[in-house]
Amino acid sequence: MTDILQLFKPHHDGKDSIVDITVTGVALAAALILVQGLVSIRLSLGLHSQLLVAGVRCIVQLSLLGYILVPIFNNNSLWVVLLYSGFMVWISAVEAVGRSIKIYRGMFFTTWAIIAACAASVMAYALVLVIGIEPWWSAQYLIPILGMVLGNTISGISVGLSTIFEEVSSGADRIEKLLAMGATRVEATHDVVARATRLAMTPILNQMSVVGLVSIPGMMTGQILSGSNPDQAARYQMVIMFLLGAAATAAAVASVYAAIFQVLDGCHRLRLERLISEKKGSGVNGFLTETAKAVSTGLG
Secondary structure, three states: OHHHHHHHOOEOOOOOOOOEOOHHHHHHHHOOHHHHHHHHHHOOOOOHHHHHHHHHHHHHHHHHHHHHHHHHHHHOOHHHHHHHHHHHHHHHHHHHHHHOOOEOOOHHHHHHHHHHHHHHHHHHHHHHHHHOOOOOOOHHHHHHHHHHHHHHHHHHHHHHHHHHHHHHHHOHHHHHHHHHOOOOHHHHOHHHHHHHHHHHHHHHHHHHHHEOOOEOOHHHHHHHHOOOOHHHHHHHHHHHHHHHHHHHHHHHHHHHHHHHHHHEOOOOOEOHHHOEOOOOOOHHHHHHHHHHHHHHHHHO
């Protein structure tokens, strides 16, 4: 009986240590997804099956992440950390391209290169100059910060590309008129690029405006829960917010201009036929679905 009760009782080693959440605690928290399920059923949203899949994937993926990071953190090898970081960048490119309403040939490799360049630049600046961690590839710092940087970079690229493709398609007549009047492809799409970049920057600007007043961000919360000095936790969060803003903005601008140079060729002609609407899947979900189909076909 005592062993069973231990499943429901959180454990901690001392007043300064973080309270361990039991498996039962996670299950009780997961039960809250029933609130969303009931709303979906009551309003006939048809989301209850997706909620179930999303909930299961959340548990499985985070559990796997925990097991994967343990040996990476313990080993702290340069090549292992870089290999896993490269995997994170690759998944980010898959997700960013998958969220776009349209694509163009070579878009994945272009997006991958942009994400890799922006993330590498920002991370190098942060780890070497700002934090000054030694060695700079310390998994404890590099992987968590890189994850946050990539998450916001994906959002910035997705918003920027979706806006640019929609604006170019709906405003094709205006762009062609400007081109006919002698404007270059950069000049003809200046307003469109500015609008797409503004929308891409808006989420991070909103986060920076309310941070510390309305919400306590995840990284700061995690450090406080683990016993860190709140002052240091606040400084780390400041650094993270500025890193996220720089990476997301740079990646969004680069992606938007890369798209512009595809939709408008070197002769300053609008080439909407280069945009492709049909896609096999959406982001990582689509990739996993197609992979599963390929595996099942091969086994069959």
